[in-house]
Amino acid sequence: MKPANEWAEYFINTLLNVEQASVNTTRAYAQDLKQLQAFAGSFDAITSKEIREWSASLMRQGLSPRTVARKLAVVRSFxxxxQRQGWRSDNPAGRLLAPRFRPLLPRTLTMxxxxxxxxxxxxxxxxxxxxxxxxxxxxYGAGLRSQEAVSLxxxxxxxxxxxxxxxxxxxxxxVVPFGRKAREALDNYMLNLRPNxxxxxxxxxxxxxxxxRLTTRSVRRIVKIVLVRAALQRNVSPHWLRHSFATHMLMNGADLRVIQELLGHSLLRTTQLYTLISQEHIAQVYQNSHPRA
Known part of the structure; x- marks a missing residue:
């Protein structure tokens, strides 16, 4: 069995090389586990009580319930x-309740x-x-993440x-579809600019x-440049376009399962966040339109 001080490194390497998690994700996981170890000691001896105390200490430090819940999820996964590796027979974080928090709605543009x-x-x-x-x-037309777009x-x-x-x-x-506007833009780019x-x-x-190849940093810079040209007074990131893609499709009647497939979400509940935005939109339309609202 591996020494307990090597567990976290092996876990992170597995996420990175086998599960193909992103570098940013694995870096955050490593930091969370390092914080827990500094607070509670060796991973092979940490108890549920100590993880609960660690969670409470994070709240006292001013971390948001959302952040603490994310850290607990990392520890639970770790x-x-x-357990699967046979290093521990129990999961000390398995039954701990995460702090409750209101889901953070994806930020979107109007149509x-x-x-x-x-x-x-x-x-x-x-x-x-x-x-x-x-x-x-x-x-916007295919709902791509920045990394997905620059990797094409x-x-x-x-x-x-x-x-x-x-x-x-x-x-x-x-495999996702794109529309005629995107095809027109790609045609123009690939015929008239890319070869040069x-x-x-x-x-x-x-x-x-x-x-x-473009980088994700370049994509952020391009979106900022375009924002100025469009005269939009909002601090928009490239990911807003992906959120807008999903929200606008839902508002126009697309099935939630189809949107899940287009976005590449593993879990339907991740996609269901967009229904909350749609509900807010419906409520706003009602307030603005009904004579007795």
Missing amino acids: YRFA DEAHDLVESAQQTSGRLGLRNWALLEML NLGDVDMTTCFVRVQGKGGKER LVRSRTNALFVNYRGT
């Missing part, structure tokens, strides 16, 4: 892994704002406007059927002015 943002993209950064337009069309290769996009193959979180692959940017052989769909 000890499930330890008009999303339209203005995407339409403004082609007017930015001179000749790079064609790339920016195609990129935002895919973020030329062979992932089928311009005939208007489907794109996406590598999601944990290496999960999905690429100086060496690369399969990357979205490239920068040096001809190399």
Whole structure:
């Protein structure tokens, strides 16, 4: 059996290399486990009481219930892994209740704002406007994460059927459709701009002015540039476009299970957050429209 001081490292390496969790996720998990170890000692001897005391200490430090609940979920997952490895016979975090918190609703654009943002993209950064337009069309039109968009290769996009193959979180692959507007933008970009940017052989769909693959940092910068052009007074991140994609589809009658598949969510309850936004929208329309509201 592995020494207890090596458990966390083995767990993190498994998440990263086998489960293909993101670097940011595994870094956060490692930090959470390091905090627990500093508070309660060796992982092989930690008890439910000590984890409960650790949780209470985090609340006293001013951490939000949401953050504490996330940390407890990490510890619970870690000890499930330890049980499977035969390192522990019990899960000391298994029956601990997480602090209650109100679900954080995804932040979205209105349909008009999303339209203005995407339409403004082609007017930015001179000749790079064609790339920016195609990129935002895919973020909003296919509901892609930034990392998914910049990871796209030329062979992932089928311009005939208007489907794109996406590598999601944990290496999960999905195939999602994109619309005629996105196809028009991609056509313009791939015919009129991309060949002039690429100086060496690369399969990357979205490239920068040096001809190399875009990064997620570049995507954030592009969205900020387009925001100025669209005159939207909101601090919008690229992920807002993914949230807007799901919310606007739901508001227009799309089935929740279909949206789950398009977004690549493993759990339906993750997708169900968007129904809360839709309900808020319905309530607002009612208040604004009904004479006795």
